[in-house]
Amino acid sequence: MNSIARLWLGFTALMIGFLSVQAAEQKWEKSVVTVEVTYKDFDFFQPWTTPTRSIRKHGLVVGEREILTTAQHLPTETLIRLQKGGRGKWYSGKVTWLDPQADLALITSEDATFWEGLKPAELAEVVPSAPDFTLIRWRDGNFESRRVEFSKFSVKDGALSYAPRLTLELNTELTGLGWAEPVLLDGKVAGLTTSKSGNTCNVVPAPFIRGVLEAQRAGKYRGLGYFDFTWQPGENPTTLKFLKLEGPERGAVVIKVPKRPGVEPVLKARDILLEVDGFPVDVEGDYLDPDYGHLLLENLSSRGKFAGDTVVLKVWRDGKEVTVNYVLPQAKYDDELVPREVFDHPPEYVVAGGLVFQQLEQPFLRGWGEDWRRRAPFRLQHYQNDQPTPERPSLVMLSSVLPDPVNVGYQDVRMLIVDQINGRKIATLADVVAALKEPKDGVQRIQFMKGDTLQTILLDAATLDEATQRVLKRYGLPAEKRLGKS
Amino acid sequence: MFSKTLVVALACLAAFAVNASSPERSVVQILTFSQAPLFDAPWRFETVRRAGGSGFVIKGRRIMTNAHVVAWAKQILVRRYQDPRPYQARVAYVGHDCDLAILEVEDPTFFDGLEPLDFGELPAVRSTVVTCGYPAGGEQISFTRGVVSRIEIQNYVHSGNRSLLAVQTDAAINPGNSGGPVLQDDKVVGVAFQGVPGLENAGFFIPPEVIRHFLKDVDDGKYHGFPEAGINLVPLQNPAYRRYLGLGDEGVGARIDGFRAGSPAEKVLKKDDVLMEADGMPVGSDGTVLYRDNRVSAATVFQTPQSGESVKLKVWRDKQPIEVELPVLVFEGDRLAGNQHDTPPRYFLYGGLVFTPLSADYLRTLGRERADSSSSSMYYELYYRRGEDPEKLRTEPVVLATTLAHPVNANLRVRGRALVDKINGVRINSLDDVPGALEKNTDGQHVIEFLGQGGFETLDREAAAAATQQVLQTYGISSDRRL
Numbered sequence: 001m002n003s004i005a006r007l008w009l010g011f012t013a014l015m016i017g018f019l020s021v022q023a024a025e026q027k028w029e030k031s032v033v034t035v036e037v038t039y040k041d042f043d044f045f046q047p048w049t050t051p052t053r054s055i056r057k058h059g060l061v062v063g064e065r066e067i068l069t070t071a072q073h074l075p076t077e078t079l080i081r082l083q084k085g086g087r088g089k090w091y092s093g094k095v096t097w098l099d100p101q102a103d104l105a106l107i108t109s110e111d112a113t114f115w116e117g118l119k120p121a122e123l124a125e126v127v128p129s130a131p132d133f134t135l136i137r138w139r140d141g142n143f144e145s146r147r148v149e150f151s152k153f154s155v156k157d158g159a160l161s162y163a164p165r166l167t168l169e170l171n172t173e174l175t176g177l178g179w180a181e182p183v184l185l186d187g188k189v190a191g192l193t194t195s196k197s198g199n200t201c202n203v204v205p206a207p208f209i210r211g212v213l214e215a216q217r218a219g220k221y222r223g224l225g226y227f228d229f230t231w232q233p234g235e236n237p238t239t240l241k242f243l244k245l246e247g248p249e250r251g252a253v254v255i256k257v258p259k260r261p262g263v264e265p266v267l268k269a270r271d272i273l274l275e276v277d278g279f280p281v282d283v284e285g286d287y288l289d290p291d292y293g294h295l296l297l298e299n300l301s302s303r304g305k306f307a308g309d310t311v312v313l314k315v316w317r318d319g320k321e322v323t324v325n326y327v328l329p330q331a332k333y334d335d336e337l338v339p340r341e342v343f344d345h346p347p348e349y350v351v352a353g354g355l356v357f358q359q360l361e362q363p364f365l366r367g368w369g370e371d372w373r374r375r376a377p378f379r380l381q382h383y384q385n386d387q388p389t390p391e392r393p394s395l396v397m398l399s400s401v402l403p404d405p406v407n408v409g410y411q412d413v414r415m416l417i418v419d420q421i422n423g424r425k426i427a428t429l430a431d432v433v434a435a436l437k438e439p440k441d442g443v444q445r446i447q448f449m450k451g452d453t454l455q456t457i458l459l460d461a462a463t464l465d466e467a468t469q470r471v472l473k474r475y476g477l478p479a480e481k482r483l484g485k486s
Numbered sequence: 487m488f489s490k491t492l493v494v495a496l497a498c499l500a501a502f503a504v505n506a507s508s509p510e511r512s513v514v515q516i517l518t519f520s521q522a523p524l525f526d527a528p529w530r531f532e533t534v535r536r537a538g539g540s541g542f543v544i545k546g547r548r549i550m551t552n553a554h555v556v557a558w559a560k561q562i563l564v565r566r567y568q569d570p571r572p573y574q575a576r577v578a579y580v581g582h583d584c585d586l587a588i589l590e591v592e593d594p595t596f597f598d599g600l601e602p603l604d605f606g607e608l609p610a611v612r613s614t615v616v617t618c619g620y621p622a623g624g625e626q627i628s629f630t631r632g633v634v635s636r637i638e639i640q641n642y643v644h645s646g647n648r649s650l651l652a653v654q655t656d657a658a659i660n661p662g663n664s665g666g667p668v669l670q671d672d673k674v675v676g677v678a679f680q681g682v683p684g685l686e687n688a689g690f691f692i693p694p695e696v697i698r699h700f701l702k703d704v705d706d707g708k709y710h711g712f713p714e715a716g717i718n719l720v721p722l723q724n725p726a727y728r729r730y731l732g733l734g735d736e737g738v739g740a741r742i743d744g745f746r747a748g749s750p751a752e753k754v755l756k757k758d759d760v761l762m763e764a765d766g767m768p769v770g771s772d773g774t775v776l777y778r779d780n781r782v783s784a785a786t787v788f789q790t791p792q793s794g795e796s797v798k799l800k801v802w803r804d805k806q807p808i809e810v811e812l813p814v815l816v817f818e819g820d821r822l823a824g825n826q827h828d829t830p831p832r833y834f835l836y837g838g839l840v841f842t843p844l845s846a847d848y849l850r851t852l853g854r855e856r857a858d859s860s861s862s863s864m865y866y867e868l869y870y871r872r873g874e875d876p877e878k879l880r881t882e883p884v885v886l887a888t889t890l891a892h893p894v895n896a897n898l899r900v901r902g903r904a905l906v907d908k909i910n911g912v913r914i915n916s917l918d919d920v921p922g923a924l925e926k927n928t929d930g931q932h933v934i935e936f937l938g939q940g941g942f943e944t945l946d947r948e949a950a951a952a953a954t955q956q957v958l959q960t961y962g963i964s965s966d967r968r969l
Binding site: 230232233235236237238239241242255256269378379381382385406407408409410441442443449450451452453454455456457458459460 | 718720721722723724725726727729730743744746757758862863865866870872873874875897898899930931933938939940941942943944945946
């Protein structure tokens with residue numbers, strides 16, 4: 001073959017490659033849309049205000065008039081707009097379903113013209129490990145397709161949840177990721193990006209999404225479950241010997257089993273977890289997943305299972321094997337003493353005589369910025385390590401004081417957890433409202449949690465309402481309280 | 487023109503007055519070679535550090551300086567004014583809470599020809615003072631003049647968790663000035679001791695009241711420290727609260743909001759008692775007293791007596807005035823929450839596991855990280871447990887500081903930075919509990935339980951006991967314990 005012929009053949013091959021890439025991109029362009037979300041980004045230091053922000057993320061057409069995206073920023077959305085083709089007209093959208101715990105949401109548009117030319121994409125049933133994946137996204141009006149490197153499969157908490165799930169980790173230097181960009185492998189969608197930290201881009205994998213969507217479409221989705229017990233690896237052979245384990249070294253050691261109201265725990269501290277749903281657990285607390293290799297046993301709380309489902313646990317207890325049925329509890333924000341997210345309502349507050357009461361929630365602590373774990377008041381943060389009790393399922397704090405003649409002497413009081421008001425134990429803002437209706441001896445008595453900080457303050461009961469109205473007017477507050485979804 | 491001349495003349499006269507009596511001859515330079523321990527490896531010490539400070543001769547052929555100048559000292563050298571010879575000195579008394587120390591010099595001829603400096607009274611705000619010492623930046627004695635800016639209770643950073651009366655001045659107080667006298671009319675009205683980073687033209691000195699308390703304290707040959715009331719005194723300025731307690735708006739009386747558990751005050755006073763007068767001084771509604779023309783925290787009154795003495799109080803209780811006497815005592819229960827000095831940390835080493843008391847110094851070795859559950863538990867235990875949950879308080883919480891690698895402990899996952907709850911079922915209240923809990927165990931394994939997430943580790947008993955000597959030898963540690 002002469003050199004001209006070789007050149008021609010090479011050029012032809014290049015053209016075929018180019019055309020096939022173009023065809024592939026054209027196909028995906030019809031499945032990926034831009035989602036603009038305007039949402040309430042509450043200022044927890046001034047909970048009566050409702051500032052809004054807008055972001056743009058990606059959506060994937062997955063069914064008849066159905067767009068899949070991540071749940072982030074959607075729980076408090078005020079406006080959703082959709083755009084196809086990366087440019088041009090915006091169409092109104094609305095959320096048809098979302099679950100922050102799963103970090104998934106479905107959006108639709110009632111405008112029939114929006115759907116013209118769009119095609120559903122297929123979610124992969126299994127995502128095998130491969131050297132490279134392809135990440136696609138709209139960027140400045142152009143469709144971008146970039147190769148990203150596979151790192152590993154892992155089990156992590158969700159972006160908005162403490163319920164662990166399978167996560168595909170990709171390694172890339174691309175910036176601006178984590179906005180639900182689809183990731184492709186072998187012509188199918190392998191997942192959606194959820195966040196990026198350093199060069200690690202986290203992807204919620206398609207099999208997890210499929211499982212949730214199928215259950216949701218069948219009306220059987222009960223939310224994500226999780227293992228509420230704490231365990232430690234059984235790597236120390238002396239520990240396994242101490243627990244009188246017979247046979248080869250294996251299993252993870254249960255160290256803490258929380259008490260949940262109305263639930264009889266099936267596990268005990270110092271049980272050795274030998275098998276979960278038939279999967280043997282090794283001394284590192286991993287099991288061998290047939291699709292994804294060695295994974296943390298926590299994945300078995302979401303591998304095809306949801307809250308309320310039963311997981312069969314084989315444990316070593318008191319010198320013998322015992323099989324127990326563990327019912328997966330639902331991951332719920334209000335199960336924590338200090339909820340890490342609050343999505344179903346705007347931040348609650350009660351203002352009384354200038355004293356601002358709020359529930360202690362992690363979004364409030366995050367108000368100290370990215371470095372909040374170091375900057376937010378330590379004592380408030382430390383409550384995150386405590387468990388709720390039937391008497392105190394949540395905490396109320398006096399977060400700040402809006403200065404007024406009625407609260408002279410207390411202007412600098414802040415960040416204190418309320419124990420009682422007028423003798424009534426306080427766990428919710430509803431308790432605060434009720435307690436303030438029962439002043440004694442002409443004063444409102446507010447007592448804080450025992451400690452080295454201020455313990456008691458009194459306010460004049462007779463003039464409190466009048467003072468509250470004065471404070472509302474002077475500081476421009478819309479109302480003296482906001483409770484629940486009001 | 488006339489006034490300018492007068493000012494210059496006055497300045498010259500003032501300078502002459504200082505020179506005429508030559509108090510600088512009694513100001514000494516102190517060179518300290520110190521070695522502080524590593525609190526996360528308590529058998530080890532940092533490299534030897536050299537630091538300079540100042541001091542001055544007081545009655546009894548002794549030298550007064552700051553405690554922080556001589557803390558962790560291995561060798562102390564003192565030099566006289568314009569005399570090149572170094573003299574060996576040693577600490578006779580040290581008060582780490584008030585940052586003062588008294589040194590003795592081994593060669594008594596050191597004091598020949600040196601006049602002890604006398605102490606004056608608390609200088610007035612706006613009056614002029616001169617600091618005198620050997621600050622960094624040169625070898626010769628240095629003088630700086632400034633005015634007294636304010637007088638109030640300040641945190642003494644050397645102890646970290648004690649606040650005493652202090653005087654702020656705009657006279658430069660730099661490293662090396664520490665321990666030097668602050669002079670007014672040739673008398674010592676303070677000992678220079680600290681600055682505040684980021685605060686310009688603000689240095690602090692220890693006032694005569696604190697110095698005299700320290701000197702009186704050591705009269706019996708032992709230093710005890712500054713006492714405290716053991717009460718949480720809070721302002722009483724809200725009109726409703728004052729009315730509720732039967733008080734008007736006179737601006738007098740601060741409220742007792744709580745007590746330190748176990749303090750004598752719990753027996754003498756009650757919550758919602760209003761402190762109207764302390765040692766004859768009216769207490770303002772903001773919790774201050776007028777102390778020598780300065781409004782300072784009423785805590786000053788309780789720091790004036792020696793430990794074990796009492797303060798007479800006028801208290802408003804149940805809408806009636808009463809008089810009580812409150813004994814005040816030195817409180818040492820929070821010693822570990824402050825900075826430690828001169829006594830190396832206790833530890834116990836067993837099977838490569840190193841146990842040591844939880845302390846502020848130990849926590850500092852963790853860096854700024856306090857977010858994880860384990861570190862958070864330690865912070866809570868050290869700083870909050872006493873006030874919030876005294877029933878569960880441990881006298882000396884113990885941490886597993888580190889694990890020195892050895893086959894016997896190679897499989898442990900928790901290898902340090904963990905707060906110990908129990909060892910072999912024995913609750914660990916102090917490091918003294920650790921040896922017994924391990925050595926009295928007759929089971930096959932030792933079980934060490936941790937606070938925080940509630941994890942535990944085990945060690946083979948026989949192998950661990952045998953490993954201790956090997957670990958000591960391998961890592962060059964002279965003893966398995968400092969208790």
